Amino acid sequence: MTHTTDYASRTIIILGGGPGGYEAALVASSLGAQVTLIERQGFGGSAVLTDVVPSKTLIASADIMASLDETADLGICFSEEKTTGKPYVDLKTVNERLLRLAQQQSADIKRSLERAGVTIIEGTGKLKDQYTVEVRESNGLSYELRAEFILLAVGTHPRELPTAKPDGERILNWTQLYSLKELPEELIVVGSGVTGAEFASAYNRLGSHVTLISSRDRVLPGEDEDAAEVLENVFDRRGVKVIPRSRAQAVNYSEDGTKVIVSLADGRKVQGTHCLIAVGSIPNTENLGLENAGVKTTQSGHIIVDKVSRTNISSIYAAGDCTGVYPLASVAAMQGRVAMAHMMGDAVKPLRTHQVAANIFTSPEIATVGITEKEIAQGTYRADTIMLSLSTNPRAKMMAVKDGFIKIFSRQHSGTVLGGVVVGPRASELIFPLALAVDKKLHVDDLAETFTVYPSLTGSISEAARKLHKAL
Known part of the structure; x- marks a missing residue:
């Protein structure tokens, strides 16, 4: 039957x-x-x-502020007759x-x-x-x-620290940030992973003085080292203070209740108006x-x-x-x-x-797909690597883009695309051709021989692929 x-x-x-x-x-x-x-x-x-939806909407506002900050390089100026200073953020409206x-x-x-x-x-x-x-x-x-x-x-x-319980007022987890009516004057971010880095980047661009406390030796410890280095350099240039190799032990209010004090494991203290706890979930x-x-x-x-x-x-x-x-x-x-x-x-x-494509919505964005350079260094994969700075890209120059790169990993001998990293504006969009190449096991020559618009940021993907070509 x-x-x-x-x-x-x-x-x-x-x-x-x-x-x-x-x-x-x-x-x-x-x-x-x-x-x-x-x-x-x-x-x-x-x-x-x-x-995702609220945080990336917040970041969209931060991106606009970032663009306004950099208009001078593009020859765009604000008339002193029409404005008395720089643009500011109405956080209540944003939230x-x-x-x-x-x-x-x-x-x-x-x-x-x-x-x-x-x-x-x-x-x-x-x-x-x-x-x-x-x-x-x-x-x-x-x-x-x-x-x-x-x-x-x-x-x-959100994971909480027993000695730093979020209260939704000045000590917050990332779900509570959206109740704020005014921009934090001094925001301390505890945690340098993806969530901490994204909010540190966003609030810095919105106008807060940001301090980022990292228990590791760098920001984004689990990500591509070159990408993390670019972000750290951008943070340094934009005034984000990064405190590496430091573990937050407790967060308390100042005596008058207008400040928060983060106590570090080595005895140091950091003071700010607000503290975001971003230590995982x-x-x-x-x-x-x-x-x-x-x-x-x-x-x-x-x-x-x-x-x-x-x-x-x-x-x-x-x-x-x-x-x-x-x-x-x-x-x-x-x-x-x-x-x-x-x-x-x-x-x-x-x-x-x-084959998962991922993106970190900092400024600049960091997108990745496929294998990592760390896996290559460990011998897990035998691959060739090329990294091309966006500073050589004509479209990036026109857009006054100062930071970013394209990186491609291809299998040795066969030339199959195994992975890649994109650091730059809208990296979340630029990673797609590399994700498609990884998923469909395309050869670097497939990328190199595909027409790209001139000028465009994707032109650097094609150029990087050409540099990985090997004559048969």
Whole structure:
């Protein structure tokens, strides 16, 4: 007797409405599954409500300020008859706008889910076993739901220091910054990773005096060293004070309450008007009932998944930051889509992390894809490297761009593009041709022989590829 499976009748419960959850819900619904999505905070999750959308909207305002600061090089001047000084930032208006955009995006996502036929529950869910979720709606109603498959996409929350509890007034985590009505005069940023570097860059461009405290010997310790060096040089030129090899031990208020004082482990103290704590995040897996279903986690609490987003329990999958794979909205969405395809028996292309394109929205931006120069130095890959400064690019000269470069890694002998780094304005856009080359295993000559617009910043990608050409 032949057994057939009706994929269209499958039932799926998704916990979490962030990029991993809502993208998964849309895919599963389009394939005919009965999907229930449970979300407690708002659709889009922290990526839309407190992280990516608001922070990058803030950075957009900072970029405009940066452009205005550099207009003199372009021959643009402000008439003294019409202005009494430099432009300034109305932070209250900036924050109101970014929060409004976040809510609009969240509402758009909810409407998309509703149109797709996804059942939406506003509340929380907890695993009771491998197929059952205990639901508690926001109105207090409780009940149980069963499904063939469960996807966990519960995200993370900011890590806090026991001796530096954010209060939303002068000691803040990154979700609380948007409640500020006035620009911090002196902002101390604790943490030099991606989040800390982005906010340090943004608030510096908005007009704050920024001090960045790094426990490591440089900013962005996990990123390309040449890129980090460019950013540190820019910080130095723009007045950001970086304190390396220093660990924040505590943050307290001054006696009059108008200042915050950061105590360092070596006894030094740093004073400012506000302090941002940006020391990483913690997965929202506590009290999720993982032990009830037998789902395995790492020591840090992240859910362990394979390349198709499946946990050690065949009926339970996970996606997004709670897995610790990559803290990127794009990766969360891809994990969710891959999970649904695998559940539904659709064609599956397992997640390949070495093909992930990532961007750090500092000024200048830093974008990466594929292998790293560190992996080449360690002997993991045998590759040729070329780095070309944007200072030689005619379009960059016209735009008064002073900082940045294009870097390409290609496999020795074969010339296949293995990775790249772009540092410069809109690096998040410029990385795409390199990401495409990595994904499709293109040769450096494929990049070199493709027409680029003259003048353009992408011309440097083609030029760098030409320098990696080897005569046969």
